[in-house]
Amino acid sequence: MGHLLHEGDRSILSSSGQSDTEDDRMIAVILSEEYANIDNTIGSQVSNFPPPDVPWTDTFISVHHNGSHDHQRLIQRLSAYGLFEVKVSGDGNCQFRALSDQIFKSPEHHRSLRKEIVQQLKDHRSLYEGYVPMNYKKYCKKMTKSGEWGDHITLQAAADKFGAKIYLVTSFKDTCFLEIIPQYEAPQRELWLSLWSEVHYNSLYAYRDVPPVRQKPKKKHWLF
Numbered sequence: 001m002g003h004l005l006h007e008g009d010r011s012i013l014s015s016s017g018q019s020d021t022e023d024d025r026m027i028a029v030i031l032s033e034e035y036a037n038i039d040n041t042i043g044s045q046v047s048n049f050p051p052p053d054v055p056w057t058d059t060f061i062s063v064h065h066n067g068s069h070d071h072q073r074l075i076q077r078l079s080a081y082g083l084f085e086v087k088v089s090g091d092g093n094c095q096f097r098a099l100s101d102q103i104f105k106s107p108e109h110h111r112s113l114r115k116e117i118v119q120q121l122k123d124h125r126s127l128y129e130g131y132v133p134m135n136y137k138k139y140c141k142k143m144t145k146s147g148e149w150g151d152h153i154t155l156q157a158a159a160d161k162f163g164a165k166i167y168l169v170t171s172f173k174d175t176c177f178l179e180i181i182p183q184y185e186a187p188q189r190e191l192w193l194s195l196w197s198e199v200h201y202n203s204l205y206a207y208r209d210v211p212p213v214r215q216k217p218k219k220k221h222w223l224f
Contacts, residue, residue, distance in 0.1 A: 070197045071196055071197070073171050073173070073176075074169070077171075078204070081169070082206055082207050082208075083169065083192070083206060084204065084206070084210045085194055085202045085203070086101055086107075086210075087202050088101060088107045088201070090199075092146070092149055093110045093114070094149075094150075094200050094201045094202070095149070095150030095151075095154065095155070096111075096154075097201075098201040099158055099191060099203075100113045101203035102203050103162065107203070114143070114146070115144070116161060117150075117157050117158050120160060121139075121143065124160070127160065128156070128157060150201075152180075155180050156180055158191075159182050159183075160182050160183055160184070162188075163185055163186075163187055163188040164188065164189045164190065165191070166181075166190075166192075167179060167204075168180070168193050168194070169192070169194050170195040171195065172198075
């Protein structure tokens with residue numbers, strides 16, 4: 001992506017507007033149930049990532065969305081590039097948990113990370129306000145709440161705050177690879193996330209870089 005989406009574009013399950021409705025919550029539950037029944041067999045490998053300027057596909061989600069098919073597509077892509085997915089809890093904080101895992105090597109610092117990102121939004125209002133389809137102060141207040149879903153704006157704020165290029169490997173049919181880069185400085189680090197069905201983020205590592213403790217997670221009953 002490389003920049004914020006144009007004003008008026010629907011965010012990825014944006015926490016603003018219609019994205020925090022009961023319909024969205026129901027969709028997340030439906031997809032999580034599908035996830036539990038997914039066959040993790042790895043299929044044929046994809047050939048390569050598309051160029052970074054490929055636009056972010058804005059896919060409409062409905063209760064008929066084939067989440068299991070999307071996940072199969074995602075794990076094929078992760079396998080093709082030797083990426084290991086560290087799963088984080090699907091409690092509404094997954095974007096912040098995944099970012100926390102990348103930065104602090106633990107998803108448990110998501111609360112403090114959320115505070116830092118919200119502070120970035122408040123301190124640099126002019127950078128983000130034009131992309132928020134609601135009152136900006138109300139948006140920032142909503143984002144302070146645990147369980148409030150992160151969106152493309154919080155990802156951009158994270159990239160700007162931490163001087164990081166954020167790579168997303170997605171389950172989108174037409175776009176498997178996206179970039180978010182800092183707006184006014186060269187990136188000093190890279191953060192790798194997966195994005196499944198526009199609903200859930202996880203943290204990614206190259207297999208050679210996976211912390212040993214992550215290779216055998218203690219919990220096996222993730223929501224996603």
